[in-house]
Amino acid sequence: MKFMSRSSGYRGRGPRRSTPEGAHRPIMVEEILRVFHLKPGDKVADLTLGHGGHTEHFLRTVGTEGTVLAMDLDFDQAQITLSRLQEAGFAGRLLLETGNFAGIGQAMGKFGLPAMDAILADLGISSMQIDKPERGFSYRREGPLDMRMDPRRGETARGLLTTISAEDLASGLEEFGDVPLAGPMARAMLSAHRVTPFETTTQLAEFCLTWHRGTGSAQNPGEWRLRQGKKKWETHPAARVFQALRIMVNREIANLKHLLRVASDLLAPGGTLAILSFHSGEDRLVKSALEQGLRQGKYAEINEGPIRATFEERTANPRSRSAKLRWARRPLTPPEETEAGDT
Ligand SMILES: C[S@@+](CC[C@H](N)C(=O)[O-])C[C@H]1O[C@@H](n2cnc3c(N)ncnc32)[C@H](O)[C@@H]1O
Numbered sequence: 001m002k003f004m005s006r007s008s009g010y011r012g013r014g015p016r017r018s019t020p021e022g023a024h025r026p027i028m029v030e031e032i033l034r035v036f037h038l039k040p041g042d043k044v045a046d047l048t049l050g051h052g053g054h055t056e057h058f059l060r061t062v063g064t065e066g067t068v069l070a071m072d073l074d075f076d077q078a079q080i081t082l083s084r085l086q087e088a089g090f091a092g093r094l095l096l097e098t099g100n101f102a103g104i105g106q107a108m109g110k111f112g113l114p115a116m117d118a119i120l121a122d123l124g125i126s127s128m129q130i131d132k133p134e135r136g137f138s139y140r141r142e143g144p145l146d147m148r149m150d151p152r153r154g155e156t157a158r159g160l161l162t163t164i165s166a167e168d169l170a171s172g173l174e175e176f177g178d179v180p181l182a183g184p185m186a187r188a189m190l191s192a193h194r195v196t197p198f199e200t201t202t203q204l205a206e207f208c209l210t211w212h213r214g215t216g217s218a219q220n221p222g223e224w225r226l227r228q229g230k231k232k233w234e235t236h237p238a239a240r241v242f243q244a245l246r247i248m249v250n251r252e253i254a255n256l257k258h259l260l261r262v263a264s265d266l267l268a269p270g271g272t273l274a275i276l277s278f279h280s281g282e283d284r285l286v287k288s289a290l291e292q293g294l295r296q297g298k299y300a301e302i303n304e305g306p307i308r309a310t311f312e313e314r315t316a317n318p319r320s321r322s323a324k325l326r327w328a329r330r331p332l333t334p335p336e337e338t339e340a341g342d343t
Pocket of ligand 1: 024025026027047048049050051052053054055071072073074077099100101102122123124125126127149255
């Protein structure tokens, strides 16, 4: 199927890219390695393999006596990354499980790993996934309105718009995209979809742009005005909508909640969990789960505030600007069972 542009007028006007096509720059590598303080022989789980940037550093640090287990929902991309890592000299060294990181416990069981010294989740999607229009993640590149991280199963974004209620869509847009005027926008989007279903990413992007141009002048002056700055366009109104829909399509919040529930039990004594999140809803969840784990004695230590990328990294890699890193360390000895800590 060929996707014809309805000329949203936006193609090719995004920010200048800083990551080569087909690659993904790993974020806050030094900070993560510092938090994990890995040594040769350690066991690490990278729950979000992507391009394998973090994995590659883990493989190097734990050496041939160590173990790196990687997971990713995206089967095709995981195979590409596996070949890349093999060519980079890590042949036969990576344990790969393509699937949802909510199943990390089962994956560890499958590979005979009772506990990990470090677990990383770098949430969201990779640059490679955004770069492929056929995956439907990009509001700037025309493709089917899909957005599934695992294209072999589950409901597409188009399917979601067909079945979801206006109330649920509004709360998703607000919670996962911080979309202003989420209620009216959700109702308008579903009405438009009922008349002529959105088939492509650029059709939905065009709707978002048109809708915000209308409401921007009528109800919310300035909020969504598009300014063409000296160097780049400000955030396209579709960006937040696409983020929210992607999170809903892939049940990202349910997966993250599950991971946060089980992670401390999968760590070896003194082992560390680190999570990189990219929007406030995710970060709130991570923060409160780690704080609760600390109160309950599941963790001995957590970081006080989120760790942010350095100025240099934020300048070199715009994606790192919204990243927040949080970590939690398991006690060296198991916590005593107390009712009081069980809040
Ligand atoms: C931000 S990228 C990771 C980039 C990686 N750290 C690197 O250095 O290349 C996120 C990856 O996690 C995967 N992913 C997201 N949610 C997942 C889940 N619940 N289970 C497994 N993989 C997931 C996505 O398919 C994507 O490849």
